[in-house]
Amino acid sequence: MKRSQIQLISAMLIFGSLGLFVRQLSLPSAVIAALRAGIGAGVLGLYKVIRHTPLQLPKSFQARLALLISGILLGSNWVFLFEAYRRTTVSVATLCYYLAPILVAFFTLMRSRTFNRHSGILLLSALIGLGLLINPGAQLGSDPVIGISFGLIAALMYAGIILINPYFKAVSGLDSSCLQLLIAALILLLYLFIQPPMIHWKAINTIQWGIVLVLGIVHTGIAYALYFSALPKLNSTTAALLSYIDPISALLFSGFLLHEPFTILQIVGAVLILGVSWKLGRP
Numbered sequence: 001m002k003r004s005q006i007q008l009i010s011a012m013l014i015f016g017s018l019g020l021f022v023r024q025l026s027l028p029s030a031v032i033a034a035l036r037a038g039i040g041a042g043v044l045g046l047y048k049v050i051r052h053t054p055l056q057l058p059k060s061f062q063a064r065l066a067l068l069i070s071g072i073l074l075g076s077n078w079v080f081l082f083e084a085y086r087r088t089t090v091s092v093a094t095l096c097y098y099l100a101p102i103l104v105a106f107f108t109l110m111r112s113r114t115f116n117r118h119s120g121i122l123l124l125s126a127l128i129g130l131g132l133l134i135n136p137g138a139q140l141g142s143d144p145v146i147g148i149s150f151g152l153i154a155a156l157m158y159a160g161i162i163l164i165n166p167y168f169k170a171v172s173g174l175d176s177s178c179l180q181l182l183i184a185a186l187i188l189l190l191y192l193f194i195q196p197p198m199i200h201w202k203a204i205n206t207i208q209w210g211i212v213l214v215l216g217i218v219h220t221g222i223a224y225a226l227y228f229s230a231l232p233k234l235n236s237t238t239a240a241l242l243s244y245i246d247p248i249s250a251l252l253f254s255g256f257l258l259h260e261p262f263t264i265l266q267i268v269g270a271v272l273i274l275g276v277s278w279k280l281g282r283p
Helices: 005-014 018-022 029-050 062-088 090-098 100-109 116-133 144-168 173-194 208-233 236-242 245-256 264-281
Strands: none
Touching: 005 018, 005 208, 005 236, 005 245, 018 062, 018 090, 018 208, 018 245, 029 062, 029 173, 029 208, 062 090, 062 144, 062 264, 090 116, 090 245, 090 264, 100 116, 100 144, 116 264, 144 173, 144 208, 173 208, 208 245, 245 264
């Protein structure tokens, strides 16, 4: 197995375990997202210093505005995703979130006026998959309606990020991610500053700080560095295929480590959602 493949697989497994760590935190989601973004930006910045590569900034006003909007969407998207993890199961939140590539694909098809009967069947299949995922017989967590809604809002925001990214494509993926994280951290910290205090920082214990550091260093800084180091060295088919390790590992982790129940109907729903995503995103 090539080193680049190992790097991408490692990144996907790290991303897939995100929900496990978020569920162990009692901090408000906005606080977790702000700390993760800030620490992650710092780690990526240090990585670039070690590699002696300067941070590349977008040159045009349009590209800078797009980067600013994408950073705001990134921070907001994490807040909703983390709340979804808490209110419904990690597996359901993950699959709701994984509707983002499907939303992007259908938006692109409609914009290019190539939406046809085949596209309609795929969209219907994804909606059926979502319906099976949240069927009334499934155990969907403590507050499933709000949790699923937050997961879908997070998916919409992530879809927005994907659609905006081409506007600053002249900037490398690692550089744009570093800048997005920095923007997300600053916006979320500003939000926390103007809001009534959500938490007393001195009340956060050592274990909670340890988990936050893992989210920032491992799940963000290291995972992003692995991802963007591997991507240029892999063909699009291999990269697309390996990217599905993320949601699949999230489902396995939530089932075996969090003991979240997953019914046969939900498995069929998951297969439909991931299958449609693969079909639409296939190079």
